[in-house]
Amino acid sequence: MSVIASEIEPVLSIRDLRMKYDDRYVLKGIDLDVYPGQIIGYIGANGAGKSTTVKIMLGLVQGYTGEVRLFGRDIADGDVGYKRRIGYVPEVAELYDSLTAREYLTFVGELYGLDNERCDRKARRLMELFQLKDVYEARIASFSKGMRQKTMLVSSLLHDPDLLFLDEPLSGLDANSVLIVKELMAQLAAEGKTIFYSSHIMEVVEKISSRIVLLAEGQIAADGTFEELKERSEEGTLEDIFNRLTGFHEFKAIAEQFVSIVREE
Numbered sequence: 001m002s003v004i005a006s007e008i009e010p011v012l013s014i015r016d017l018r019m020k021y022d023d024r025y026v027l028k029g030i031d032l033d034v035y036p037g038q039i040i041g042y043i044g045a046n047g048a049g050k051s052t053t054v055k056i057m058l059g060l061v062q063g064y065t066g067e068v069r070l071f072g073r074d075i076a077d078g079d080v081g082y083k084r085r086i087g088y089v090p091e092v093a094e095l096y097d098s099l100t101a102r103e104y105l106t107f108v109g110e111l112y113g114l115d116n117e118r119c120d121r122k123a124r125r126l127m128e129l130f131q132l133k134d135v136y137e138a139r140i141a142s143f144s145k146g147m148r149q150k151t152m153l154v155s156s157l158l159h160d161p162d163l164l165f166l167d168e169p170l171s172g173l174d175a176n177s178v179l180i181v182k183e184l185m186a187q188l189a190a191e192g193k194t195i196f197y198s199s200h201i202m203e204v205v206e207k208i209s210s211r212i213v214l215l216a217e218g219q220i221a222a223d224g225t226f227e228e229l230k231e232r233s234e235e236g237t238l239e240d241i242f243n244r245l246t247g248f249h250e251f252k253a254i255a256e257q258f259v260s261i262v263r264e265e
Protein backbone atom coordinates (compact mmCIF):
# COMPACT_ATOMS: atom_id res chain seq x y z
CA MET A 1 0.00 0.00 0.00
CA SER A 2 1.23 3.54 -0.63
CA VAL A 3 3.03 5.25 2.23
CA ILE A 4 0.81 7.69 4.07
CA ALA A 5 1.94 10.13 6.73
CA SER A 6 0.54 8.81 10.01
CA GLU A 7 -0.65 12.25 11.11
CA ILE A 8 -3.17 12.47 8.26
CA GLU A 9 -6.64 11.57 9.53
CA PRO A 10 -8.47 8.94 7.52
CA VAL A 11 -11.68 10.13 5.84
CA LEU A 12 -13.11 6.72 6.37
CA SER A 13 -12.18 4.12 8.91
CA ILE A 14 -13.77 0.70 9.23
CA ARG A 15 -13.02 -1.80 11.99
CA ASP A 16 -14.14 -5.43 12.03
CA LEU A 17 -17.30 -4.72 10.03
CA ARG A 18 -19.65 -7.68 9.94
CA MET A 19 -23.12 -7.98 8.51
CA LYS A 20 -25.54 -10.89 8.60
CA TYR A 21 -28.62 -11.36 6.42
CA ASP A 22 -30.86 -14.06 7.89
CA ASP A 23 -28.31 -16.57 9.16
CA ARG A 24 -25.60 -15.86 6.62
CA TYR A 25 -22.66 -13.51 7.07
CA VAL A 26 -22.19 -11.39 3.91
CA LEU A 27 -19.46 -9.23 5.50
CA LYS A 28 -17.02 -11.21 7.61
CA GLY A 29 -14.79 -8.62 9.27
CA ILE A 30 -13.66 -5.72 7.10
CA ASP A 31 -10.87 -3.38 8.19
CA LEU A 32 -10.11 -0.35 6.05
CA ASP A 33 -8.64 3.15 6.36
CA VAL A 34 -9.13 5.52 3.44
CA TYR A 35 -7.29 8.84 3.14
CA PRO A 36 -8.05 12.18 1.46
CA GLY A 37 -7.30 12.26 -2.25
CA GLN A 38 -7.46 8.50 -2.71
CA ILE A 39 -9.47 6.90 -5.47
CA ILE A 40 -10.36 3.47 -4.16
CA GLY A 41 -11.27 0.96 -6.82
CA TYR A 42 -13.66 -1.23 -4.85
CA ILE A 43 -14.04 -4.49 -6.74
CA GLY A 44 -15.34 -8.00 -6.22
CA ALA A 45 -17.52 -10.65 -7.81
CA ASN A 46 -21.32 -10.32 -7.86
CA GLY A 47 -22.59 -10.78 -4.33
CA ALA A 48 -19.17 -10.22 -2.68
CA GLY A 49 -20.62 -7.50 -0.42
CA LYS A 50 -19.57 -4.23 -2.10
CA SER A 51 -23.00 -2.58 -2.13
CA THR A 52 -23.70 -3.75 1.41
CA THR A 53 -20.51 -2.05 2.66
CA VAL A 54 -21.33 1.17 0.80
CA LYS A 55 -24.94 1.18 2.01
CA ILE A 56 -23.77 0.76 5.62
CA MET A 57 -21.43 3.76 5.21
CA LEU A 58 -24.30 5.80 3.74
CA GLY A 59 -26.45 4.94 6.76
CA LEU A 60 -28.93 3.04 4.57
CA VAL A 61 -28.42 -0.37 6.16
CA GLN A 62 -28.58 -1.09 9.90
CA GLY A 63 -27.80 -4.17 11.92
CA TYR A 64 -24.05 -4.39 11.35
CA THR A 65 -21.43 -4.98 14.02
CA GLY A 66 -18.02 -3.33 14.21
CA GLU A 67 -17.24 0.35 13.80
CA VAL A 68 -17.59 2.74 10.86
CA ARG A 69 -16.08 6.22 11.24
CA LEU A 70 -16.51 8.94 8.62
CA PHE A 71 -14.64 12.24 8.96
CA GLY A 72 -13.52 11.09 12.42
CA ARG A 73 -16.99 10.35 13.81
CA ASP A 74 -18.76 7.08 14.45
CA ILE A 75 -21.76 7.02 12.08
CA ALA A 76 -23.74 5.22 14.79
CA ASP A 77 -23.56 8.21 17.16
CA GLY A 78 -26.90 9.58 15.88
CA ASP A 79 -25.57 12.73 14.19
CA VAL A 80 -26.29 12.41 10.45
CA GLY A 81 -24.51 15.70 9.63
CA TYR A 82 -21.77 13.70 7.90
CA LYS A 83 -24.20 12.94 5.04
CA ARG A 84 -23.86 16.54 3.81
CA ARG A 85 -20.26 15.80 2.95
CA ILE A 86 -21.08 12.70 0.92
CA GLY A 87 -22.13 12.30 -2.72
CA TYR A 88 -23.61 9.05 -4.00
CA VAL A 89 -24.24 7.65 -7.45
CA PRO A 90 -26.12 4.35 -7.06
CA GLU A 91 -25.80 1.52 -9.56
CA VAL A 92 -29.26 2.19 -10.96
CA ALA A 93 -30.19 5.85 -11.57
CA GLU A 94 -33.52 6.06 -9.74
CA LEU A 95 -34.84 9.50 -10.59
CA TYR A 96 -38.31 11.04 -10.30
CA ASP A 97 -39.62 10.68 -13.85
CA SER A 98 -42.39 13.22 -13.49
CA LEU A 99 -39.97 16.03 -12.52
CA THR A 100 -37.90 18.07 -14.94
CA ALA A 101 -34.10 17.91 -14.55
CA ARG A 102 -34.20 21.42 -13.06
CA GLU A 103 -36.89 20.45 -10.53
CA TYR A 104 -35.07 17.27 -9.56
CA LEU A 105 -31.64 18.87 -9.18
CA THR A 106 -32.87 21.87 -7.19
CA PHE A 107 -34.87 19.48 -4.99
CA VAL A 108 -31.74 17.41 -4.29
CA GLY A 109 -29.73 20.61 -3.73
CA GLU A 110 -32.27 21.81 -1.17
CA LEU A 111 -32.04 18.48 0.67
CA TYR A 112 -28.33 19.25 1.02
CA GLY A 113 -29.18 22.73 2.32
CA LEU A 114 -28.29 24.68 -0.83
CA ASP A 115 -30.06 27.91 -1.76
CA ASN A 116 -32.54 27.23 -4.60
CA GLU A 117 -31.33 29.94 -6.99
CA ARG A 118 -27.64 29.22 -6.55
CA CYS A 119 -28.28 25.52 -6.93
CA ASP A 120 -30.31 26.14 -10.11
CA ARG A 121 -27.46 28.15 -11.64
CA LYS A 122 -24.86 25.56 -10.71
CA ALA A 123 -26.97 22.62 -11.93
CA ARG A 124 -27.72 24.36 -15.23
CA ARG A 125 -24.02 24.99 -15.89
CA LEU A 126 -23.04 21.42 -14.98
CA MET A 127 -25.75 19.98 -17.22
CA GLU A 128 -24.56 22.25 -20.01
CA LEU A 129 -21.07 20.73 -19.73
CA PHE A 130 -22.69 17.34 -20.31
CA GLN A 131 -24.48 18.71 -23.43
CA LEU A 132 -27.81 18.62 -21.60
CA LYS A 133 -28.65 22.33 -21.64
CA ASP A 134 -31.59 21.86 -24.02
CA VAL A 135 -33.30 19.28 -21.82
CA TYR A 136 -32.76 21.01 -18.49
CA GLU A 137 -36.45 21.94 -18.38
CA ALA A 138 -37.64 18.60 -19.85
CA ARG A 139 -39.16 15.78 -17.82
CA ILE A 140 -36.78 13.03 -16.78
CA ALA A 141 -39.27 10.46 -18.16
CA SER A 142 -38.06 11.41 -21.66
CA PHE A 143 -34.34 10.93 -20.82
CA SER A 144 -32.15 8.18 -22.26
CA LYS A 145 -30.08 5.92 -19.96
CA GLY A 146 -26.95 8.05 -20.44
CA MET A 147 -28.85 11.29 -19.83
CA ARG A 148 -30.19 9.86 -16.57
CA GLN A 149 -26.68 8.82 -15.54
CA LYS A 150 -25.32 12.30 -16.23
CA THR A 151 -28.18 13.86 -14.23
CA MET A 152 -27.36 11.49 -11.36
CA LEU A 153 -23.67 12.45 -11.51
CA VAL A 154 -24.57 16.16 -11.41
CA SER A 155 -26.91 15.58 -8.45
CA SER A 156 -24.12 13.84 -6.51
CA LEU A 157 -21.74 16.78 -6.97
CA LEU A 158 -23.95 19.86 -6.46
CA HIS A 159 -23.01 20.27 -2.79
CA ASP A 160 -19.26 19.83 -3.41
CA PRO A 161 -18.94 16.63 -1.32
CA ASP A 162 -15.66 15.54 0.26
CA LEU A 163 -16.38 11.84 -0.15
CA LEU A 164 -17.96 10.32 -3.24
CA PHE A 165 -19.40 6.84 -3.58
CA LEU A 166 -19.71 5.97 -7.24
CA ASP A 167 -21.28 2.68 -8.27
CA GLU A 168 -20.66 1.98 -11.99
CA PRO A 169 -20.67 5.75 -12.72
CA LEU A 170 -19.79 5.26 -16.39
CA SER A 171 -22.79 3.05 -17.06
CA GLY A 172 -24.58 4.12 -20.25
CA LEU A 173 -22.21 7.04 -20.96
CA ASP A 174 -20.87 7.63 -24.47
CA ALA A 175 -17.12 7.61 -25.13
CA ASN A 176 -16.73 11.41 -24.85
CA SER A 177 -18.62 11.55 -21.57
CA VAL A 178 -16.53 8.67 -20.20
CA LEU A 179 -13.41 10.75 -20.85
CA ILE A 180 -14.94 13.74 -19.03
CA VAL A 181 -15.97 11.68 -15.98
CA LYS A 182 -12.62 9.86 -15.69
CA GLU A 183 -10.78 13.19 -15.86
CA LEU A 184 -13.27 14.71 -13.42
CA MET A 185 -12.53 11.96 -10.88
CA ALA A 186 -8.78 12.50 -11.24
CA GLN A 187 -9.14 16.28 -10.79
CA LEU A 188 -11.47 15.95 -7.78
CA ALA A 189 -8.99 13.57 -6.14
CA ALA A 190 -6.18 16.03 -6.86
CA GLU A 191 -8.26 18.62 -4.95
CA GLY A 192 -8.27 16.27 -1.95
CA LYS A 193 -11.67 14.65 -2.48
CA THR A 194 -11.94 10.95 -1.71
CA ILE A 195 -13.59 8.64 -4.19
CA PHE A 196 -14.90 5.17 -3.55
CA TYR A 197 -15.31 3.69 -7.00
CA SER A 198 -17.18 0.39 -7.48
CA SER A 199 -17.09 -1.12 -10.92
CA HIS A 200 -16.81 -4.37 -12.83
CA ILE A 201 -14.93 -2.73 -15.69
CA MET A 202 -11.41 -3.77 -14.74
CA GLU A 203 -9.61 -1.75 -17.43
CA VAL A 204 -11.03 1.48 -16.02
CA VAL A 205 -10.48 0.54 -12.38
CA GLU A 206 -6.87 -0.33 -13.20
CA LYS A 207 -6.25 3.09 -14.77
CA ILE A 208 -8.22 5.41 -12.51
CA SER A 209 -7.61 3.96 -9.00
CA SER A 210 -4.78 5.05 -6.74
CA ARG A 211 -5.56 1.99 -4.63
CA ILE A 212 -7.53 -1.17 -5.27
CA VAL A 213 -9.50 -3.07 -2.65
CA LEU A 214 -10.74 -6.48 -3.71
CA LEU A 215 -13.57 -8.02 -1.75
CA ALA A 216 -14.13 -11.78 -1.94
CA GLU A 217 -16.96 -13.44 -0.04
CA GLY A 218 -17.27 -10.65 2.49
CA GLN A 219 -13.56 -10.25 3.21
CA ILE A 220 -10.74 -8.13 1.82
CA ALA A 221 -8.65 -10.42 -0.38
CA ALA A 222 -6.25 -7.75 -1.67
CA ASP A 223 -5.50 -4.09 -0.89
CA GLY A 224 -2.86 -1.98 -2.61
CA THR A 225 -1.91 -0.04 -5.70
CA PHE A 226 -2.30 -1.80 -9.04
CA GLU A 227 1.49 -2.14 -9.26
CA GLU A 228 1.64 -3.77 -5.82
CA LEU A 229 -1.15 -6.20 -6.66
CA LYS A 230 0.53 -7.02 -9.94
CA GLU A 231 3.84 -7.73 -8.26
CA ARG A 232 2.24 -9.91 -5.61
CA SER A 233 0.12 -12.04 -7.89
CA GLU A 234 2.52 -12.14 -10.83
CA GLU A 235 -0.34 -11.46 -13.23
CA GLY A 236 -0.57 -8.91 -16.05
CA THR A 237 -3.85 -7.05 -15.99
CA LEU A 238 -6.27 -6.30 -13.18
CA GLU A 239 -8.69 -8.70 -14.85
CA ASP A 240 -6.07 -11.49 -14.55
CA ILE A 241 -5.41 -10.57 -10.90
CA PHE A 242 -9.14 -10.51 -10.21
CA ASN A 243 -9.64 -13.95 -11.79
CA ARG A 244 -6.72 -15.41 -9.89
CA LEU A 245 -7.72 -13.98 -6.50
CA THR A 246 -11.33 -15.04 -6.89
CA GLY A 247 -10.17 -18.48 -8.07
CA PHE A 248 -11.91 -18.23 -11.42
CA HIS A 249 -10.43 -19.94 -14.46
CA GLU A 250 -13.24 -21.73 -16.16
CA PHE A 251 -14.78 -18.90 -18.22
CA LYS A 252 -14.06 -20.64 -21.54
CA ALA A 253 -15.65 -23.91 -20.42
CA ILE A 254 -18.72 -22.04 -19.12
CA ALA A 255 -19.07 -20.09 -22.38
CA GLU A 256 -18.81 -23.38 -24.31
CA GLN A 257 -21.60 -24.90 -22.23
CA PHE A 258 -23.72 -21.78 -22.84
CA VAL A 259 -23.25 -22.09 -26.57
CA SER A 260 -24.01 -25.81 -26.60
CA ILE A 261 -27.24 -25.35 -24.59
CA VAL A 262 -28.30 -22.38 -26.74
CA ARG A 263 -27.67 -24.48 -29.89
CA GLU A 264 -29.64 -27.50 -28.61
CA GLU A 265 -32.54 -28.59 -30.85
Ligand SMILES: Nc1ncnc2c1ncn2[C@@H]1O[C@H](COP(=O)(O)OP(=O)(O)OP(=O)(O)O)[C@@H](O)[C@H]1O
Pocket residue numbers: 021022026044045046047048049050051052053
Ligand atom coordinates in the same frame (compact mmCIF):
# COMPACT_ATOMS: atom_id res chain seq x y z
N1 LIG B 1 -31.57 -6.97 1.83
C1 LIG B 1 -30.96 -8.16 1.72
N2 LIG B 1 -31.48 -9.26 2.26
C2 LIG B 1 -30.85 -10.47 2.17
N3 LIG B 1 -29.67 -10.64 1.55
C3 LIG B 1 -29.10 -9.57 0.98
C4 LIG B 1 -29.71 -8.28 1.03
N4 LIG B 1 -28.89 -7.39 0.38
C5 LIG B 1 -27.84 -8.11 -0.05
N5 LIG B 1 -27.96 -9.40 0.30
C6 LIG B 1 -26.99 -10.48 0.02
O1 LIG B 1 -25.72 -10.04 0.46
C7 LIG B 1 -24.70 -10.49 -0.42
C8 LIG B 1 -23.86 -9.31 -0.84
O2 LIG B 1 -24.65 -8.45 -1.66
P1 LIG B 1 -24.11 -7.07 -2.26
O3 LIG B 1 -25.27 -6.42 -2.94
O4 LIG B 1 -23.42 -6.32 -1.19
O5 LIG B 1 -23.05 -7.59 -3.31
P2 LIG B 1 -22.20 -6.77 -4.37
O6 LIG B 1 -20.78 -7.10 -4.12
O7 LIG B 1 -22.58 -5.34 -4.36
O8 LIG B 1 -22.68 -7.46 -5.75
P3 LIG B 1 -22.88 -6.86 -7.24
O9 LIG B 1 -21.52 -6.81 -7.85
O10 LIG B 1 -23.74 -7.92 -7.88
O11 LIG B 1 -23.57 -5.54 -7.14
C9 LIG B 1 -25.41 -11.21 -1.58
O12 LIG B 1 -25.34 -12.60 -1.35
C10 LIG B 1 -26.84 -10.74 -1.48
O13 LIG B 1 -27.74 -11.74 -1.89
